[in-house]
Amino acid sequence: MTQDLKQAIKNKARQLGFVLTGVTLPDPPPHYATFENWLAQGHHGAMHYLASERSRQRRADPRQILPECKSILVLATPYTPTSPFRRGDGGEVGVRVAAYARGLDYHDVLPARMKELVQFIEEQVRGPVKNRWYTDSGPLLERDLAQRAGLGWIGKNTCLIHPKHGSYFLLSEILLDLELAPDPPFLTDHCGSCTRCIQACPTACILPDRTLDARKCISYLTIELKDDIPLELREKIGNWAFGCDICQMVCPWNRFAAEGDPAFEPNAPPPSPTEELTLTPQAFNQRFKHTPIQRARRRGYLRNIAVVLGNTGDMHHLPVLQNALTDEEPLIREHAQWAIEQITKRANSE
Ligand code: B12
Numbered sequence: 001m002t003q004d005l006k007q008a009i010k011n012k013a014r015q016l017g018f019v020l021t022g023v024t025l026p027d028p029p030p031h032y033a034t035f036e037n038w039l040a041q042g043h044h045g046a047m048h049y050l051a052s053e054r055s056r057q058r059r060a061d062p063r064q065i066l067p068e069c070k071s072i073l074v075l076a077t078p079y080t081p082t083s084p085f086r087r088g089d090g091g092e093v094g095v096r097v098a099a100y101a102r103g104l105d106y107h108d109v110l111p112a113r114m115k116e117l118v119q120f121i122e123e124q125v126r127g128p129v130k131n132r133w134y135t136d137s138g139p140l141l142e143r144d145l146a147q148r149a150g151l152g153w154i155g156k157n158t159c160l161i162h163p164k165h166g167s168y169f170l171l172s173e174i175l176l177d178l179e180l181a182p183d184p185p186f187l188t189d190h191c192g193s194c195t196r197c198i199q200a201c202p203t204a205c206i207l208p209d210r211t212l213d214a215r216k217c218i219s220y221l222t223i224e225l226k227d228d229i230p231l232e233l234r235e236k237i238g239n240w241a242f243g244c245d246i247c248q249m250v251c252p253w254n255r256f257a258a259e260g261d262p263a264f265e266p267n268a269p270p271p272s273p274t275e276e277l278t279l280t281p282q283a284f285n286q287r288f289k290h291t292p293i294q295r296a297r298r299r300g301y302l303r304n305i306a307v308v309l310g311n312t313g314d315m316h317h318l319p320v321l322q323n324a325l326t327d328e329e330p331l332i333r334e335h336a337q338w339a340i341e342q343i344t345k346r347a348n349s350e
């Protein structure tokens with residue numbers, strides 16, 4: 001009977017777009033010590049929320065979140081991979097945005113699906129089931145739980161990878177006051193002797209213990225960091241304006257990654273850097289409403305665009321950058337000034 005219930009839940013989850021599902025117990029995650037060590041080294045940078053006492057206690061023991069929890073359902077939703085180099089409209093320099101961030105924000109899309117799945121479960125057991133659901137922002141070590149629920153292995157690039165689906169997917173979890181038999185953990189490491197991600201990472205931030213020095217990761221610098229991007233890392237950002245997919249793009253396990261969920265398909269043409277740099281606060285909010293890019297806010301996103309122009313622009317981009325020198329945001333002004341100097345230096349050395 002419980003096996004039938006578990007299968008029915010998995011079937012329903014699949015209908016809702018969760019291509020991978022697994023069940024694990026709410027026991028402490030197997031690599032919690034790795035997380036503590038990561039924090040102790042300061043590798044979380046300015047993501048202080050990860051180091052709070054409350055967050056640590058909960059990550060160390062999911063029952064701190066829901067004492068009645070008897071099982072955790074771990075779910076994965078795919079998104080379409082980044083395509084090879086794109087150029088912006090009008091032949092301008094290309095601006096790259098991480099593949100997961102080109103459509104709707106998954107933090108908005110996935111909760112409704114998890115809610116529907118919980119309703120389904122409650123219908124099946126004919127009564128309320130205490131639950132909590134999360135996707136990304138909850139105090140859980142999502143990758144560790146996903147590995148223990150059998151969804152894949154942790155690659156050297158630190159991503160959870162499934163042998164058929166690759167790593168271009170988002171994780172979600174539902175904690176349930178319901179006994180479900182746990183799935184076997186995914187124990188094989190399919191990275192073998194490959195080191196492509198380590199070699200391709202522009203900032204060399206991938207560490208040997210399957211963690212990152214997030215302070216140097218382009219994803220952190222362009223999304224999470226709210227202040228100045230350290231000077232020595234700006235050139236390494238290349239043309240990434242939001243997030244980075246390089247260590248996934250080079251991974252052989254992503255060669256056959258299936259199609260993504262339609263909700264995350266790009267909902268606008270590739271951005272043109274000159275247009276982006278002239279976005280007013282209202283235009284920014286309108287354009288990026290309900291997309292992950294909102295997280296960087298206008299000041300962070302335009303800061304990143306200035307860095308991209310500093311790395312890839314030419315003399316044609318000087319007027320728009322000079323205009324940005326009058327922006328009300330000091331952060332944008334400072335990065336625009338840097339970009340002007342980079343472009344001028346390049347032009348003078350040609
Ligand atoms: C903070 C954070 C970041 C930081 C730090 C990332 C990092 N690698 O630590 C930054 C901003 C850099 C980041 C970037 C990205 N992120 Co992020 N991020 C998170 C967040 C909120 C916490 C991760 C964390 O705790 N990091 C600390 C390290 C120590 O923990 P960890 O990476 O989870 O690693 C654990 C396991 O790997 C395990 N472990 C270590 N060694 C070994 C060995 C074995 C054998 C095993 C089994 C396990 C194991 O130990 C760790 C502790 O349990 C999670 C959501 C969540 N709540 O978990 C999303 C999450 C990890 N991010 C996600 C995504 C999509 C991304 C990006 C692809 C976005 C982008 N395109 O820019 C990049 C990928 C960069 C990369 N290579 O990791 C997805 C990953 C999905 C997947 N397939 O793995 C998550 C799960 C969000 C989600 N709900 O989908 N992210």
Ligand code: SF4
Nearest residue numbers: 201217218244246247
């Ligand atoms: S996301 Fe980019 S910067 Fe971060 S580890 Fe991967 S390749 Fe390196």
Ligand code: SF4
Nearest residue numbers: 155156191194197251
């Ligand atoms: S690129 Fe190679 S080493 Fe890196 S995660 Fe993929 S298989 Fe593992």
